[in-house]
Structures are given as structure tokens and as C-alpha cells.
Amino acid sequence: MANNLDLEEQEQLDQLKHFWNEYGNLITWVAIIVFGSIAAWNGWQYWQRNQAAQASALYDEVERYAQAGDTARLERAFGDMKDRFGRTAWAGQAGLETAQALAAKGNLDGARTALEWVAGSARDEGYQAVARLRLAAVLVERKAYDDALKQLTGGFPQAFEALAADRRGDVYNLQGKKAEAKAEYEKAFKGFSERDEYRRLVDVKLTALGVDTRTLAAPAAPAASEAAKQP
Structure with a gap:
């Protein structure tokens, strides 16, 4: 009986070796791809959360400078936002905040530049739409009526x-x-x-x-x- 069990176990072991020899590399690569994808996804999620947290902190600076009327620091902070976190929703919001503060100070050129960036580069289409509407208003102030209409078409x-x-x-x-x-x-x-x-x-x-x-x-x-x- 023991010999029969030994033979069966040996046969199963041989089958397993044969299977692994034939499909082992494929299984290994599939496992690498699956676990690698999971690790990449987790890493991407962590990076996204980290980016959002940093962008939020920088937006707080933009908002603080806007409320204080410190346009020099405001423009620098918004420049940093565009360079470092331009793909986040915070950047579009910061652009609108910057443009509003600059326009209130009479800096229509600076407001126009900020609004043009939001209209062309912000991720959120709502922010883009608001930027185009406000940009048209700035252009009307400049009596650039045809340019204003271009922003309002499409x-x-x-x-x-x-x-x-x-x-x-x-x-x-x-x-x-x-x-x-x-x-x-x-x-x-x-x-x-x-x-x-x-x-x-x-x-x-x-x-x-x-x-x-x-x-x-x-x-x-x-x-x-x-x-x-x-x-």
C-alpha cells in the first residue's frame, strides 16, 4: 500500500514538474505584471493625494495674498501653482482668484494673462467657462470688442x-x-x-x-x- 501511495505521489510530482516546466515562466510573468500593476496604481494614488495636498496648501497662499492685496507675492504664488500643480483643479481656482484680485487693483493686463491661462489650461470645464466670461469682460474694458466676442463664441x-x-x-x-x-x-x-x-x-x-x-x-x-x- 505504501508503495502504491509513493508511486501516486511521484506521478503527481512528475505532472507538477511537467506543468511548471511548460507554464512556469508564463505564470511568473503574469504574477509580476499583476502585482506590478497593483504597486503602480497604489503609487499613483499616493502621488495624486500628495499633489492635491501640496496644491491645496499653495492655493491657501494664493488666497491669502489675494485678500491682502499683495499682488507681487500673489503673482509669484500663482506662477508656482502653474509650474508645479498646473494639472490640478486647484490651479484653475487659483487663476480665477488671482485675476479677480489683479483686476481689483487695476492690473487688467495681469488679470487677462491669468484668465487666458485658466481658459486654455484648466482641467475643469466650469473654470474654463468662467474664465472666458471674465476674460470677455476684461477685453470689453479695453474696448477690444471683437476679441471679446471670440471668447464668447464656440x-x-x-x-x-x-x-x-x-x-x-x-x-x-x-x-x-x-x-x-x-x-x-x-x-x-x-x-x-x-x-x-x-x-x-x-x-x-x-x-x-x-x-x-x-x-x-x-x-x-x-x-x-x-x-x-x-x-
């Missing part, structure tokens, strides 16, 4: 489309292009909800151009009445 996230239309209307109005201004204001008016305070401002602009906004709101009435009939 795709905007849906949440910003009405605001962009309103800004385009402002630019056309300043250029004396009343028909184009009306068209853009009407888009903005329709884009804002009835409860939105901003819609009232657009209402005033349209009224000043001789547009009865009640005619713009009228098409929504049939849909509302149909909805009211439903259980």
Missing part, C-alpha cells in the same frame, strides 16, 4: 450658455448692433428660468431695446397647460 457647458449669450448681447449693444444684441438677449432670456434673478436683468435690457418679453415667455404656456391636465 462651445460652452449648458449651464453657462445663457450667460454667454447675455455677454454677447452686451458686446453687440456696445458696438451699436441692436439687432444682433436683441437676438442674443432673447437667447439668454429663454435660457434662464422664470425664478432666476438674472433673467430680470436681461428683461430690462430687452425692454430698453423695445422688446416685449411677454411674447418671449408666451410659447411656454401651452406646454404648461398640457402638463396641468395630466394626473
Whole structure:
């Protein structure tokens, strides 16, 4: 009986050796790839968390200098943010903060530079949209109306489309292009909800151009009445 067990064990051992000889290298490489990928992923996650923490700390500096009105240190801190953490969401937020502080100090060129970076390089499309809207306002201050319109054309996230239309209307109005201004204001008016305070401002602009906004709101009435009939 013992001999039979020894033979069976030897046979199993031989089969295992044969299997390992044939597939051992493949199994080893698969294990290396799997565990290497896990280690790389963990390392990437750690790096991301570390980057976010450092970027957050540097953003605090940007915010502090902005509130203090220390524009020299503010610009240096924002420069560091772009160089070291430009791929983080904090950089876009820092750019908007920097531009606002510089504009408040009358440094429109510095504000424009910061906004151009956010509009072209920020990771968050919301920050990009806000930067384009604010950049258009800076360009209007410079009476660079055509450049302002370039910032306001092209795709905007849906949440910003009405605001962009309103800004385009402002630019056309300043250029004396009343028909184009009306068209853009009407888009903005329709884009804002009835409860939105901003819609009232657009209402005033349209009224000043001789547009009865009640005619713009009228098409929504049939849909509302149909909805009211439903259980």
C-alpha cells in the first residue's frame, strides 16, 4: 500500500514538474505584471493625494495674498501653482482668484494673462467657462470688442450658455448692433428660468431695446397647460 501511495505521489510530482516546466515562466510573468500593476496604481494614488495636498496648501497662499492685496507675492504664488500643480483643479481656482484680485487693483493686463491661462489650461470645464466670461469682460474694458466676442463664441457647458449669450448681447449693444444684441438677449432670456434673478436683468435690457418679453415667455404656456391636465 505504501508503495502504491509513493508511486501516486511521484506521478503527481512528475505532472507538477511537467506543468511548471511548460507554464512556469508564463505564470511568473503574469504574477509580476499583476502585482506590478497593483504597486503602480497604489503609487499613483499616493502621488495624486500628495499633489492635491501640496496644491491645496499653495492655493491657501494664493488666497491669502489675494485678500491682502499683495499682488507681487500673489503673482509669484500663482506662477508656482502653474509650474508645479498646473494639472490640478486647484490651479484653475487659483487663476480665477488671482485675476479677480489683479483686476481689483487695476492690473487688467495681469488679470487677462491669468484668465487666458485658466481658459486654455484648466482641467475643469466650469473654470474654463468662467474664465472666458471674465476674460470677455476684461477685453470689453479695453474696448477690444471683437476679441471679446471670440471668447464668447464656440462651445460652452449648458449651464453657462445663457450667460454667454447675455455677454454677447452686451458686446453687440456696445458696438451699436441692436439687432444682433436683441437676438442674443432673447437667447439668454429663454435660457434662464422664470425664478432666476438674472433673467430680470436681461428683461430690462430687452425692454430698453423695445422688446416685449411677454411674447418671449408666451410659447411656454401651452406646454404648461398640457402638463396641468395630466394626473
